[in-house]
Amino acid sequence: MNNSRRQFFKQALGVVGAVVAAPTLLKVLLPSVAQAQGALTFVEPGKGMAASVGYVDDKKKLDKKDQIERAGVKFANQKCSTCALFTKDTSSVNGKCALFPNQLVKPDGICRSWAKKPN
Ligand code: SF4
Known part of the structure; x- marks a missing residue:
């Protein structure tokens, strides 16, 4: 060749x-x-900090014993998107939570640390 x-x-x-x-x-x-x-990435329920605060990606999945009134707000009005620690992600309906830096939470999720937004 x-x-x-x-x-x-x-x-x-x-x-x-x-x-x-x-x-x-x-x-x-x-x-x-x-x-x-x-x-x-999304926070994974049941893992690490999410397990500690009982985070669920749909508030209907929260333990019945945790479906309580907080700071004078009925459970029906509590979810991540109404929480003081929630910041809406500008590119989607999801958001960030101060408890989970660099991860996303679902707007209809919730955890036991839900906090009322200041008036
Ligand atoms: S602290 Fe608030 S925004 Fe964060 S997971 Fe719990 S309910 Fe959702």
């Missing part, structure tokens, strides 16, 4: 390898790029 033919096959093999590897590389790299850009 002469040098130019060998060179051609080397380059062709490199192109085929790149085409085959590209989808796998994208799958591996895109989630880490999203995380590096600050993509937030």
Whole structure:
């Protein structure tokens, strides 16, 4: 095989390898790029701090014994989106909670630390 033919096959093999590897590389790299850009994950009920404060992503799932009036506010009017610690995320209906920095909570979620917004 002469040098130019060998060179051609080397380059062709490199192109085929790149085409085959590209989808796998994208799958591996895109989630880490999203995380590096600050993509937030949801608080997981039952784990860590969420377990400590009894966070649930839907207030209907809260233990009946915790469905109580707080700070003069009936349970029916309590949920993350009405909590003093909730800040609405500008890009979605979800929000951030001061108890869970760098994570999202559902607006209809709740926990035992629900706090009344100041008047
Ligand atoms: S403190 Fe408030 S915003 Fe945070 S999880 Fe509990 S109810 Fe939701």
